[in-house]
Amino acid sequence: MGDDNCPSKSSVKHLGLSNIKKALQILASLALGIVILYWLFDKENLDWTSFKAELTTINWFWIILGIINLQLSWLYRAIRWQMQIEAIDRRYALLDLWAASIAGVAINYLIPRSGELLKCVWVGNKTGSSTSRLIGTVVTERAIDVLCLLLIVCIGFFLEYDVLISFLLEEAKVPYWLFYLGLFGGAFGLASLFVIKRLAKRKGGIFAKLWHLVVALWEGIISVKKLKRPLLFIALTLLIWSSYVLMQYLVFFAYPPASNFGFEVALIVFIFSSFGIVVPTPGGIGSFQFFAQTALVLYGMASTSALFFANIIFWPFVISNIVFGTIGFLIISNVPYKSKSIENAEAQ
Numbered sequence: 001m002g003d004d005n006c007p008s009k010s011s012v013k014h015l016g017l018s019n020i021k022k023a024l025q026i027l028a029s030l031a032l033g034i035v036i037l038y039w040l041f042d043k044e045n046l047d048w049t050s051f052k053a054e055l056t057t058i059n060w061f062w063i064i065l066g067i068i069n070l071q072l073s074w075l076y077r078a079i080r081w082q083m084q085i086e087a088i089d090r091r092y093a094l095l096d097l098w099a100a101s102i103a104g105v106a107i108n109y110l111i112p113r114s115g116e117l118l119k120c121v122w123v124g125n126k127t128g129s130s131t132s133r134l135i136g137t138v139v140t141e142r143a144i145d146v147l148c149l150l151l152i153v154c155i156g157f158f159l160e161y162d163v164l165i166s167f168l169l170e171e172a173k174v175p176y177w178l179f180y181l182g183l184f185g186g187a188f189g190l191a192s193l194f195v196i197k198r199l200a201k202r203k204g205g206i207f208a209k210l211w212h213l214v215v216a217l218w219e220g221i222i223s224v225k226k227l228k229r230p231l232l233f234i235a236l237t238l239l240i241w242s243s244y245v246l247m248q249y250l251v252f253f254a255y256p257p258a259s260n261f262g263f264e265v266a267l268i269v270f271i272f273s274s275f276g277i278v279v280p281t282p283g284g285i286g287s288f289q290f291f292a293q294t295a296l297v298l299y300g301m302a303s304t305s306a307l308f309f310a311n312i313i314f315w316p317f318v319i320s321n322i323v324f325g326t327i328g329f330l331i332i333s334n335v336p337y338k339s340k341s342i343e344n345a346e347a348q
Helices: 009-044 048-055 060-088 094-107 115-127 131-159 161-171 177-202 205-226 230-252 263-278 287-298 303-334 342-347
Strands: none
Touching (some): 009 303, 048 303, 060 094, 060 131, 060 230, 094 303, 115 131, 131 161, 131 230, 131 263, 161 287, 205 230, 230 263, 230 303, 287 303
16 A cells, blocks of 8 residues: 555656756756856956956946836736736735745746746745636736837837837848738738637637637736726836836946936837847846847947946846845745735725
């Protein structure tokens, strides 16, 4: 009978291989980031001595303001998440939601893309709630964030059309027909949705599953209307994304070569560096610096100064996320949970 409770050799072997695969993925991701960073420093001949000399020119007051602004954005996210969860379950303690959120941000630097799932697991374990339902709220949140980022990209392209078109055609060597291909791709995507909907009704199967996913994502986005205070949710979303761009603008004042840049430049640097975060390196290490440097050079900053400043934009904020993320992990692990049901909250 004791043998029945023991895992089989095949399951142990599978678990071991799975862990090895995950470890290799983490190491490969970290190695990619380090290689990109090394290549950038080597290309610009920026050594540690030069880096330290440039550090003396930084006004850390503005960096601290930027860090405060960034950390406030995580608080806004926690409040927004609290509203989403309350609409489908009950009111969770804001401290726990903030702690899980910032701890998830920190863990992303170790295991890319894992923070969103883990924060749901932590809150689910703490509260006894359904982790899958919490994941559903995060999927909705991310869908809204993607729309916000696309909106910011469109605004940036509208404001800096000449600069960006010149860069894409002359520097990045993007062929002009690719823009038409992008428009065609968008039209094709919309047409595909129509076809999937028709096939889902007629044939079911994989098409029905795909359409169900599309509907679920859309319902998640429009579920904002079901919140008690939808306008507050929208205001928090605007605050979150405004905080990101404002953070970028504030740090310009910290470095003399960037101090004359306007808000539109901050917007473009933010957009470029956001693409760097998408690359599967821990927290965008290396790729963030590459894209941020590219944007800064686009506006006339010397490439060596741009690489230095890209690191100043990156590392202090990463360190602040890790510090607060560690605090958040300790909180979500140890603080007793306190919550109110929706009925109790309304009664009060």
